[in-house]
Amino acid sequence: KFIRSFAVTMDSAMANGTVVADKNVVKEGETVTLNVTPNSGYQVKSVFMNGATVEPVDGAYSFVMPSEDVTVSAEFGKWLNVSVKAGITGGTVSVNKTECWENDSVIITAKPEAGYEIRKVLVNGVEIQKSGIVYKFTATEDAEVDVQFAVIGSSDSEGGCGSSIMAGGLSVVTLLGASAVALFRKKRK
Secondary structure, three states: OOOOEEEEEEOOOOOOEEEEEOOOEEEOOOEEEEEEEEOOOOEEEEEEEOOEEOOOEOOEEEEEOOOOOEEEEEEEEOEEEEEEOOOOOOEEEEEOOOEEEOOOEEEEEEEEOOOEEEEEEEEOOEEOOEEOOEEEEEOOOOEEEEEEEEEOOOOOOOOOHHHOOEEOOEEHHHHHHHHHHHHHHHHHO
């Protein structure tokens, strides 16, 4: 009885880590064990055999050799920490993930207390703008989120009513109130 053997090769395009198989020429049906090593600062995201995902069992990667040549590849990424700065006053702040892969999107939820509004949202000291109805950013390094709340209408705020109804630095309510007073004075004369 003859059993065919097939080649196990590594994808040359892998970056940020290495994968080594315990055998390079393997008989059909034999188990191939992989030594997957990420570079410093990286972690294993996924391991593939001919495009199919190889799931780790107790942290070890292996597969049964099919009846064809196999190319093994792996994806490595940076695992990042996301935190909210301690001591924020005037509202509550949370993030949808406290750990994530590099280049993942992180959503920030900031809720002002009564009488307060959001003045600035910062990630690692850099202000970010609202994207649609949420604040979000792409994580490229460990990140600390800080939100500065201000009393509505205070001089250090960007505007009243959560900065959502502003016109030329004055709130719509202020503009309407001033117009009503002017009309009232005009009618009295």
